[in-house]
Amino acid sequence: MQNILFVKKKVGESYLIWFQNSNLFFYLQEPAWYVFNRIVNRHKVETIAEKFAARYSVSYDESLTFVTDIRKKAEEMNLPFSGKRYFETHKKEIIQHSFKPYSEHCYSMFNKVVKFSFETLELERFIHPMAEHLKAEHPPEAKFLFELFTHNGTIILRVNNVLKGSWTKNESEFVKGRVFVELINILHNKTEADWLMTVHASAISNGKKTILFSASPGSGKTTFAALLKANGYQIISDDFVPIEQNSFNAYPLPLAMSVKEGSVDLLKNYFPELKTAPSVDMGPKKKVRYLPVGNEIIEMTFPVNEFIFIKYDKTVDFRLEKIEPVEALKTLLDEAWIPASPKNIEVFLEKILNISYYSLTYSDNQKALNAITGLFNND
Known part of the structure; x- marks a missing residue:
């Protein structure tokens, strides 16, 4: 088996594993960690299975199947993505x-x-x-x-x-x-080594600090970011947010935000230019209009203090809940790209567990806006 280069971090009762070859993350709990730790130290599968069977009181056949599955998964996670191999x-x-x-x-x-x-x-x-x-x-x-x-x-x-x-x-x-x-x-006159990560999110600032809003597609992230802009907040970057390693500042990227057709009626009251903006076909049943966010000032960099996972749900009036970093990290990893170096991964795992995370579910725009104003004012 190919040598597996990885970084591990104990997060609660789990181990978060980063694979250097693929730049992918994987959560392991006992007894999977017991097996993985021996696989990467090149113990024979049969030897691991024998000790596993005795340690966890299962049959040798069950143990061998489990060990083989963990080894197969480790080999898959260790593969560079196919585009890189073609390159x-x-x-x-x-x-x-x-x-x-x-x-x-x-x-x-x-x-x-x-x-x-x-x-x-x-x-x-x-x-x-x-x-x-x-x-x-x-x-x-x-x-x-x-x-x-x-x-x-x-x-x-x-x-x-x-x-x-x-x-x-x-x-x-x-x-x-x-x-x-x-x-x-x-x-920004940087190199890849200067960035801690980039995140699929909207970065919103009050001129003192930045809050990141992240969501799966269609969950209302961009619409809410536009509403915050209409209420006097500044969009640092929408959809793609680079965060510097040393300062933990979010940096601007001056690209327009994509507004889905379903949000145009609401937002055109605040941004009349959306009325005449062309509708762009971005795929099956997906049309958007683009709204420049006005972040063309390169000095607009402020530290990230909170991370909010946002979801519009017409059945929920308003709910804002604090999330433990351990749970938040599982969602964040799906929305982030982290430069693939062991040093950066170690810094990432240290810093990312020390900020505040929230879940915001809402249908009442004003209540949601009031809550975010409270977070911004809570310095």
Whole structure:
């Protein structure tokens, strides 16, 4: 079996395992941890099964099945994702590959001009609709060139002729995230090592601190963020939030927020520009309009103090509950990307367990807004 490089953290009664090769997390409890700990120390499966059977008073056959399953899962979690394997085996071909762009656009972000070249309309949709308001009509020569194209069906990101990522069609949800990471590095003069993590969330600030709002798609995150903006709060970043390792500050990315058609009637009262904003088809039964968030000031960085998992539910008037970090972490890991270095993972696991987490379920907008105002004022 291939050597497994990992970092572990005891969280409550569980062990949180990070696999370096795949940059994936996995929770283990006893007796699975007992087995995993011996597998990574290269004990024979049969030997582990014998000791497991005696330790937990089960038959050898049951023990062997359990140990084999844990070993199989560990091997799966240790695999690099398929796009990375393609990247490594076709590197020379991809570097030399040329393509005819479907479109090319230059965007002005924080006084820097970034050019994008998209091979297809589908690839253009990853970025252009949310950056269109930043388009520079007569820009100076761009120093940064982002190219999105396909090679044998695999999606490729190339920045200034350096390969930055590759993904199969089944991994296409990771494309935007990688593009955003490369963008924030350029815009904020950072490297990947400077970031603790990026989160699928809305970062909202009162000018002193930042609260992150995260949710699964369709749960009302963007709508609520827009309502907070209408009530005087500042959106630092919507949908993609980079957090610096040392300061724990959330940094701005000046892309527009996507407002689903179902929220337009509510929000157009606060943002009249939504009435005339074009409706963009983003897939089956998914149309959105884009609303610039006005975060084009690069100095807008404030520390993250709270993390709120938000859900709109018409059957619930209002409910705000504090969550233990152990439970919150399980949800957060589904919404976060953490740079894959053992040092960063150790810092992440230390810091992320020391902030406050809440669950907000609501249908009454005013009650929810009042509660968040209370959190902002509670310094």
